[in-house]
Amino acid sequence: LPLVAGILFLLPLGFAGSDLHTSVQVPAFAVVLLSLVVVTGRGGQISLGQAAYAGLGALLTAQLSLRMPNLAALACAVLIVAPLGLLTGWPAIRRRGLALALTTLAISLLVSRFVLEQPYALEGLAPDRPAGFTDDRAYYALELALLAVAALTVWALRRGRHGRALAAIRDHERGAAAAGVPVPALKLTAFVLGAALAALGGGLLTMGVRAFDPGTFDPVRGLLWFAAIVVLGSDSVIAALAGAALLVGLDAGTQGGWAAAVVGVLAVLTGRVRWLRSGLIPAVSALAGVRPRGRPVPRDTGPAALRGPSRAGEAVLRLPGARSRDAGRAGHAPHGRPREAPLRIRGLTAGYGRHTVFRDVSLDVPPARVTALVGPNGAGKSTLFHCLTGNLRPRAGRVLLGERDITRLSPHARTRLGVARTFQQPAVFPSLTVADNVRIGAEQAARRSAPAAATARALRLFHLDHLADSPAAGLSTATLRRLELARALATEPHTLLLDEPTAGLDPAETETLVRVLRALAADGTALLVIEHDRTLVAELADTVHTLEPPS
Numbered sequence: 001l002p003l004v005a006g007i008l009f010l011l012p013l014g015f016a017g018s019d020l021h022t023s024v025q026v027p028a029f030a031v032v033l034l035s036l037v038v039v040t041g042r043g044g045q046i047s048l049g050q051a052a053y054a055g056l057g058a059l060l061t062a063q064l065s066l067r068m069p070n071l072a073a074l075a076c077a078v079l080i081v082a083p084l085g086l087l088t089g090w091p092a093i094r095r096r097g098l099a100l101a102l103t104t105l106a107i108s109l110l111v112s113r114f115v116l117e118q119p120y121a122l123e124g125l126a127p128d129r130p131a132g133f134t135d136d137r138a139y140y141a142l143e144l145a146l147l148a149v150a151a152l153t154v155w156a157l158r159r160g161r162h163g164r165a166l167a168a169i170r171d172h173e174r175g176a177a178a179a180g181v182p183v184p185a186l187k188l189t190a191f192v193l194g195a196a197l198a199a200l201g202g203g204l205l206t207m208g209v210r211a212f213d214p215g216t217f218d219p220v221r222g223l224l225w226f227a228a229i230v231v232l233g234s235d236s237v238i239a240a241l242a243g244a245a246l247l248v249g250l251d252a253g254t255q256g257g258w259a260a261a262v263v264g265v266l267a268v269l270t271g272r273v274r275w276l277r278s279g280l281i282p283a284v285s286a287l288a289g290v291r292p293r294g295r296p297v298p299r300d301t302g303p304a305a306l307r308g309p310s311r312a313g314e315a316v317l318r319l320p321g322a323r324s325r326d327a328g329r330a331g332h333a334p335h336g337r338p339r340e341a342p343l344r345i346r347g348l349t350a351g352y353g354r355h356t357v358f359r360d361v362s363l364d365v366p367p368a369r370v371t372a373l374v375g376p377n378g379a380g381k382s383t384l385f386h387c388l389t390g391n392l393r394p395r396a397g398r399v400l401l402g403e404r405d406i407t408r409l410s411p412h413a414r415t416r417l418g419v420a421r422t423f424q425q426p427a428v429f430p431s432l433t434v435a436d437n438v439r440i441g442a443e444q445a446a447r448r449s450a451p452a453a454a455t456a457r458a459l460r461l462f463h464l465d466h467l468a469d470s471p472a473a474g475l476s477t478a479t480l481r482r483l484e485l486a487r488a489l490a491t492e493p494h495t496l497l498l499d500e501p502t503a504g505l506d507p508a509e510t511e512t513l514v515r516v517l518r519a520l521a522a523d524g525t526a527l528l529v530i531e532h533d534r535t536l537v538a539e540l541a542d543t544v545h546t547l548e549p550p551s
Contacts, residue, residue: 020136022248024208027143030244031150031201033229034237039194040226041234042158044170045187046097049088049104050198051222052111056081057199058206058217059116062127065207070130074203081199082192089191093184108219116214127206143204150197151237157193158235161443166190167235168429168440174391175427175484177411178420180444180491184410224260231266233279235431242281341402342366343388343419343495343526348397350380350387357383359550360397365495367526370517372541374531379547381530382424385499388528389421390414401495416444420493424500424530426480428487430473434464437472437483441490451490458486462516477504481513495526502536514540 032054039047057077064073091103115121133139157163168176169183177183206212215221228247233239250259270276276283343365351357357380365371373381386392388399390411399407406414420441429437438458442451459465462482467475472483481501488496501517502510517540521527531537537544 020140024136024140024143025205025248026244027140027147028201028205028208028244029225029247030147030241031204032198033201033225033240033243034150034154035194035197035201036226036229037154037235037237037240038157038197039190040229041236041239042163042170043166043187043190045092045190046101047088047104047191047194048101048219048222048226049108049111050194050225051217051219052108052116053081053084053195053198054202054205054222055116055214055217056084056111057202058212059121060199061203062125062206062212063121065127066124070128070207074200074207077203078196078199082196085191085193085195086188088195089188092187092191105219105223108222112214112217112219116217122212122214125212126210127212128210129207139208143208146200146204150200151241154197154240155237158237162186162189164432164436164440165444167432167436171429171431172427174411175423175429176440177391178389178415178423178427179441179487180412180415181440182410182412224263227263227267228259231263231270231280233281233283236279236281239279239281341404341418341494343528344400345384345388346398346400348384348387348394348399350383350392350394352383356395356550358547361547362397363545365526365528366543367494368521368524369542370521370527370529370540372529372531372537372544373547374534374537374544375547376549379549381547382499384547385421385497385530388414388497389419412444415491415493418492418494419497420488420491420495421497422481422484422488422499422501424503426477426484428472428475428480428483430471432472433468434470434472434475434483435459435468438464438487438490441487445490445492454490454492458490461489462486478506478509481505485516489520493525495528496520498527498529500530500532502531502533510536 032050035050035053036047039045039050060077060080061070061074064076067073068076087107088104092100095103128134129139130142133142157166165176165181165186168179168181169186173183202217205216225243225247228243229239232243232246246262247259250262266280270279275286345361345363348361349356349359361384363371363373373384375381383392387394390406390409390413394407397407398405401414401417401419406417406419409417429440432440435455439451439455442454442458445451445454456465459468462485464479464482464486467479472480475483481504485498485501498517502513505513514536517527517529521542529537529541531540
């Protein structure tokens, strides 16, 4: 598909007259749609404000070109607009779904009404093309070069560490934070990069058509762009190229009309046809047998594949960044993190709204031991975990790591200090492979030496290496639990919090997991486990605490 797209985008160089003049708009729109690939496709954020950033880029390029060379004006416009991405990025830290969509649309409407359509902003504008690129063919070649740079940037982002982290946020935000991903910072980065790409596309468009038309960047037009990239494949660079050709080819780029009808039909099909739900381009790639990686995907064999370390081998189990009990007494890890600093809870009170879940809870989680937390449903065991991992701010009390107060630290900061967790429902990232799920934890660890090696060790430890290139979606419950635990251990924790780790497992799978947890404790890791099975607790735990609802 990339080869086909490249050939199709080179064809207009052989056109002449009005055909070539129309084709000049395609690369510019492709760059704008690439901004949606970053923000929506990879980052999972609904942004309906990209038309505003494209319009600002176009307006600033036209105005600055009166005072400096056109290419310099374009570069300055991109640099000015990029930080404005924080206008939509900041609300995304706490808003999701419809609330975020309405916020970004409102920003687009405000920019369109009070900036782009104002007469003072349009007075005297006569944008032109850069010197040496005034004819259509030369300018189209310039656009192709800039589009190639933008597309390669987005492709590299998607394949790299930050792209994996953004996909994790898209799939499971709390799980991403638990893996050490700095969620707020990455969301802001995605919106800033998206604003820069939209501004670049808008500037190229206004120079290409030698005019600035506010209607081109109308918020309603932005909705069409968003719909086009979603139905074609929001996380696909090729979809951005195809979407631009569709919009311009059907005169939707600046006029609207047929493309809106075509996109509407595709949207209906995407909602009703199961194999189209990831977008038309990914569906075509799947039908053509195109896979991101060349290795065949092994079948998840379920319980039969779940082979933990044997009892005889428990004592020699070694983890990424592992240390023995004797090594733990040495004091500190090479990067300065306390190895045996116990997690301590002092006088913790928490609740939601006016409801108090628990009051004045205190306990210690010592290293190299398994501490169990039991109690009836509704006693607040999971709420206590949320307080320990930073997902919920307690009303009173403190959470200490050694002598350090971490009560107000964010979830990802606690993970990087060595406090990792798993969830009652496995928090994996289904759109990523098994290896990439684990690699995210290894890449976000406080010590980032050799994340590939740490990933490979964690995969081997939990016998997931044969599934490394398989997508996490569709794996059995037992495999998902192993995967989540492997990712948690890849962050190099000294304290591990497990929320009902045996839920959904059969007796054989439970026995294997118990052996793994014993081996972790023997290796010096502090474990705090929520579990309802009292028999299992008696077999596994060194210390048991009972949490009762407040009277």
